[in-house]
Amino acid sequence: MEKVTGTIVSPKGFHGAGMHCGLKKRKKDLGWLYSDVPCQVAGVFTTNLVQAAPVTYTKALVKKGQAQVIIVNSGNANACTGEQGIQDTATMAQLAGAALAIDPSLVAVASTGVIGQLLPMDTMAQGIAKLAKEGSGRDFQQAILTTDTCEKSVVYQGKIAGRKITVAGCGKGSGMIHPNMATMLGFVTTDAAIEQTLLQELLAELTETTFNQITVDGDTSTNDMVLVLANGQAGNPCIQPNTVEYQAFKEILAAVLTTLAKAIAKDGEGATKLIEVVTRGALDDLQARMISKTIVGSPLVKTALFGKDPNWGRILCAIGYSGAELDVNQLTIRLGEIPVFTQGMPMIFSQEDMACYLENPELVIQVDLGDGTGQGRAWGCDLTYDYVKINALYHT
Structure with missing residues (x-):
């Protein structure tokens, strides 16, 4: 296992883009991350009983086991927005799916920002139509930020059954951070082949000792979400539980999640230490x-x-x-x-x-x-x- 230079799209078969669409004054506020093929998806979410529309929408998607796209906006949490917020979330998925010619049922949605404001859907639609299909991982990593002072990303590589696999992660979070899987978002991509139920078990287990062990201010957000996409493009045999390959993958995934968790804690709003x-x-x-x-x-x-x-x-x-x-x-x-x-x-x-x-x-x-x-x-x-x-x- 080694840490390497790269971005969230470093694993084989992943692409990303980000841009300024108008939710924020100047900085990037809309991005997507997608795979050439459908992925096994795992997710953990806020335990706050007040949950943003994208959280409830994406939780349902994760239960089905597959995803291919994540569309994310910053500057507006789409939280506490009632039935309209739910409809707007579904529209975001439909627009992203149509733009990428991917089944909308494979599109996960995440939002972060101000609570209690409806998304300006004309602005969102125009932005999604302009998002580059072949942008950069860094653009995506910047588009998910709110009060963060820096990007938070990491890439690790290792070998599984003789094949090189890559695991990359990025995240955002600076205030309202006290996850009990704040506003905290985390995204992980990997080209390793692994079954969805095993991936979900691993993410749930490792979240307890990584993201759930950070705090900035004791507030658990309405929008917390961590998603892992595994597209199997590395060509390794599918990872099985209780094997050497499983342990190797677990160590790499743990390193990615730990690095992101510490980066979020370090970048707490106004923090000096x-x-x-x-x-x-x-x-x-x-x-x-x-x-x-x-x-x-x-x-x-x-x-x-x-x-x-x-x-x-x-x-x-x-x-x-x-x-x-x-x-x-x-x-x-x-x-x-x-x-x-x-x-x-x-x-x-x-x-x-x-x-x-x-x-x-x-x-x-x-x-x-x-x-x-x-x-x-x-x-x-x-x-x-x-x-x-x-x-x-x-x-x-």
């Missing part, structure tokens, strides 16, 4: 993940680290209300490699060394409960003045 929490010694992995995500989601921890304040009491407090079982007298906390709390007692540490460490753009909090073998990670960012400014001025 990526925060990683590593918990070990819990009774099981689930409790370790609970602790890690609780810490990284604590507004007091996030603001302390923005202020470069080694306030480990806030970390200890978050551990205590995480819901995990623990014995505080067995507990150890480190900021980076600097112990600040060991087996129930505060530690004396060099203020100079700590100040130097907290200047880093990426910080690691290490927790060891000393009770078991469970371990888990979570990622987030600091909470800054700019986060408040961005969201105070963001039109609902």
Whole structure:
């Protein structure tokens, strides 16, 4: 397995494009991603009971097992738009299918942006008609962004049964991020051959330790969606469960999802630091993940680290209300490699060394409960003045 340069269309048989159609003032706001042949499709979606029209539409498509196109707009979430929003979603699929001469029933739809506004369908129709059939992966990656400050993409390659396979991913998300598979979208393409039910099981499993372990602000969006398309164009024998080939593919897919999850956490609205929490010694992995995500989601921890304040009491407090079982007298906390709390007692540490460490753009909090073998990670960012400014001025 190796990380390579490329885009979401690097796997064989995939194409993409993106453009500015007029939903946003200047930046790209409409894109599509499609395969030469129908793909096995897997998806995970927001657990928010208020779900945008594209979420309910695409969930139904994923249940059928195949897709060939993903059409995405940014700048308008098409959420809380009633029956008209449902009709507009279906129209987007029909327009994209017709433009690409692909069955509309194979077109997935995703939207992100402002909640509670109807899509301007004349604008959408004109834009879809102008989308390039042979554009670029980067154009698609840019077209899905809203308050993001950068593209988020990654490509890995490996060998399955002697054939080179490629797995590529891109995503968007900066605020309203607290997935329980914010506004968060993730798309993965691969030319590997794998059965749909196995792909769905893998995505659901890996989402728990990747996208579901990030948080920016504790808000779960109406539009969260992660889709994986597998078109089998690499020519490998279809991957079977509990095999060497399955494990190899799982590791590559996990690397793609982890990279995207961390990139989204790092690009939180107004963020200056990526925060990683590593918990070990819990009774099981689930409790370790609970602790890690609780810490990284604590507004007091996030603001302390923005202020470069080694306030480990806030970390200890978050551990205590995480819901995990623990014995505080067995507990150890480190900021980076600097112990600040060991087996129930505060530690004396060099203020100079700590100040130097907290200047880093990426910080690691290490927790060891000393009770078991469970371990888990979570990622987030600091909470800054700019986060408040961005969201105070963001039109609902």
